[in-house]
Amino acid sequence: MGDAITILGAGAWGEGLAALGAAAGQRVQVWSRRGALDLAACLGESRIVVSAVAMAGVEGAIAHLATLPLPEDLILVTATKGLDTQTQQTPAQLWQAAFPHYPIVVLSGPNLSKEIAQGLPAATVVASTDFAAATQVQTCLASDHFRVYLNCDPIGTELGGTLKNVMAIAAGVCDGLALGTNAKAALLTRALPEMVRVGVALGAQPETFFGLSGLGDLLATCSSPLSRNYQVGYSLGQGRSLPQILAHLEGTAEGVNTAAVLLNVAKSHKITLPITIAVNQLLQGEITPIAAVEALMARELKAEGENWWS
Template identity: 60%
Template sequence: MQEATVAAILGAGAWGTTLAQLLRSNGLEVRQWSRRSETTLAATLAEADLWIMAVSMAGLASVADQVAALQLGDRAIWVSATKGLADLGWRTPSQVLSDRFPLQPITVLSGPNLSKEISQGLPAATVIASRDRHAAAVVQQAFASDRLRVYTNRDPLGTELGGALKNVIAIAVGVCDGLCLGANARSALVTRALAEILRVGAYFGARTETFFGLSGLGDLLATCTSPLSRNYQVGFRLAQGESLAAALTAIAATAEGVSTARVLAQLASREGLELPIAACVAELLDNRISPTTAIERLMARDLKAELV
């Protein structure tokens, strides 16, 4: 297997910077680009073995278009490290990339990976998902170390959905904790959220078992139980009476769950999917209901069997 020696990371936020740190510690040459970089996009990508997309979901399509316009060939392996859903067609990050780079192998990196913990050298595990076994193995080798255990799977769609949907649930759990509703309420919310995630996965055709792995349940637990989670912090701050704008300013970073919640609410409305948690989060973010009303609405839903 040919090993990667040069990696180009698009995005200089917390996650992109942490990925750069991991790769450099494994001996790779790492080039990092952002819109404020002095180095050009073309120079960053030239001759790199890995192209790592770590920009926000809102900027992904634009950056991908810029890369495609450069016509640099198809030898590099794409690594999607972005979590979210696009508004148009409910596309995942790797699907956006595959639309523009149909000849390049595309992999997805996702898991219970809080960037601050990883940057501190704390142990973690993640998943590299791809339908291309060779590409997954190359990326796995590039990132694996004694502090990061890297697994592979062949369900990039499910892997991405798990990483995107848990951000919405983290906002809801942040609200729950911000209102001091207790461990019972938090546990019930996370458990019912998993059922909601499985419904979305089934709709898109992802593998059910993926959502019980690192990129599903693992990422859900990490994001919903740590104050390091940006999405959790958004929910917590909303429950404390802050506006969404103030909460986002306070965390000074992108909280992908905000846009994803709105996409999911639109999906539920148009396709008839039962996604009550995502719908309540979307209404809360748009200031149509209060945090207390959101919780009351979830608790007042019609009685039903747990398993159907």
């Protein structure tokens, strides 16, 4: 048998990651705060802990793990896509602050959990400033139907998966309003530089957003009805209210909270985020879907420029 892995979170993504680990020949334990298993017992001989909890559960998972004795060679992997509403930090930044002496690895990519559960082929990225730790995680999760790539830009990798959730809401609105292929192509093309602007301001490498965790995740999430964020946008475009949508949504649409946090980030760093502004206004009930589209179309004309994301 291979390495032992503990997955924090028994939702669709946590179970999907557990299946991927098992397919790669690893010994996997899944822990949930609602389950009967004790986390200390789950850890056992694990040297890799993967956090697959929703953004709202990250602080709780950190607090729980911090009460336990941990091996010196432990690797912490975060597979959560979101931003903390209070600190505006990413999950990896929260984990690193709590466990400064352990390597933190970010896992992100176009990985719709329902397709993962079906065993369909997919690829992802693991990123860390600790290349050896990222390589170990890559080896532990890679299989004949799950290809794992490496990079050394964890903040860019993490932000790609986080920011595209907001764009997926916008894409869903576009389809819900039946605006057509031209409109959606324009939206996604302008969504990418908006993501890059945030990333560069927060220390990411712009080229990371052309990879699986950026463009790849953007295309998957903005095109599939399996995406919860896309479902939210599509339903908004169909005229349903946000409370009604969320009440019937299976799981968490992280983009709903991320949009509001991103506006605070934009103010702090003086970044222009027109799509995010429109999405947040729509989520807050301040404008209608049609008004959101009209606001984007009425913006001042400009050139793409040499630095097209600026």
